[in-house]
Amino acid sequence: MHNSNGSGQPNERREGSxxxxxxxxxxxxxxxxxxxxxxxxxxxxxxAWRALxxxxxxxxxxxxxxxLPRAVSVFGSARSKxxxxxxxxxxxxxxxxxxxxYAVITGGGPGVMGAANRGASEAGGLSVGLGIELPFEQGxxxxxxxxxxxxxxxxxxxxxxxxxxxxxxxxxxxGTMDELFEALTLxxxxxxTRFPVVLMGTDYWRGLLDWMSKAMAAGGxxxxxxxxxxxxxxxxxxxxxxxxxxxxxxxxxxxxxxxAAAARLASEDATGD
Numbered sequence: 001m002h003n004s005n006g007s008g009q010p011n012e013r014r015e016g017s018x019x020x021x022x023x024x025x026x027x028x029x030x031x032x033x034x035x036x037x038x039x040x041x042x043x044x045x046x047x048a049w050r051a052l053x054x055x056x057x058x059x060x061x062x063x064x065x066x067x068l069p070r071a072v073s074v075f076g077s078a079r080s081k082x083x084x085x086x087x088x089x090x091x092x093x094x095x096x097x098x099x100x101x102y103a104v105i106t107g108g109g110p111g112v113m114g115a116a117n118r119g120a121s122e123a124g125g126l127s128v129g130l131g132i133e134l135p136f137e138q139g140x141x142x143x144x145x146x147x148x149x150x151x152x153x154x155x156x157x158x159x160x161x162x163x164x165x166x167x168x169x170x171x172x173x174x175g176t177m178d179e180l181f182e183a184l185t186l187x188x189x190x191x192x193t194r195f196p197v198v199l200m201g202t203d204y205w206r207g208l209l210d211w212m213s214k215a216m217a218a219g220g221x222x223x224x225x226x227x228x229x230x231x232x233x234x235x236x237x238x239x240x241x242x243x244x245x246x247x248x249x250x251x252x253x254x255x256x257x258x259x260a261a262a263a264r265l266a267s268e269d270a271t272g273d
Contacts, residue, residue, distance in 0.1 A: 089200055107175070130159055202234050
């Protein structure tokens, strides 16, 4: 946990495998020290070492999550109260995903993330939390079976996409928006294939989708078909059914492509003989 000393500053912080307390707690995060140009006077001596630290985060993530079963990344606000509609929905969603055979991956914090992890855990599923070093970080929630603390956002974000078959996005703030639009960009540019993105909370998201349609699509900034990348619903069962069906379609397409490739190779071998 990252407890406060009463002044708003934490008196304990985890930095990867290191725990700093009291006077040893640094007032900047690893991301800030890497990205803030005002802190770059030491770049010649320290950036090379940071590259190794960044590499170690990817190695830890890949190694820890390599055997993860099929999973869904669930995003939403850390600030939501346990009895809020989005937390109730997230807990139900986590349980439904677990019963459908999916692990649940969240950012590891409280609020919507903790609710989704709790739902998955109580339903007997695997609950994963990918935490991040922040000045106000609350630590990983108690419902996580596998937890990884990251220093760098970009390493953490890679894990959210690489090890998930879909995104479910509940009401949240800038961090939630960041993950949502990164997923949409990756699908739109075909960096990932047919990645289901479900928005849950119609009242919360409707204004954003209306703006995307009336401003972005109407102005030619995106294709109207790009809006079809998003499924909006308040129904947990519908969300899980959509993810399961999309996942099955993707698997079927991959298997068909593998069979076609094998048939081509067999034909080429036969022709060569």
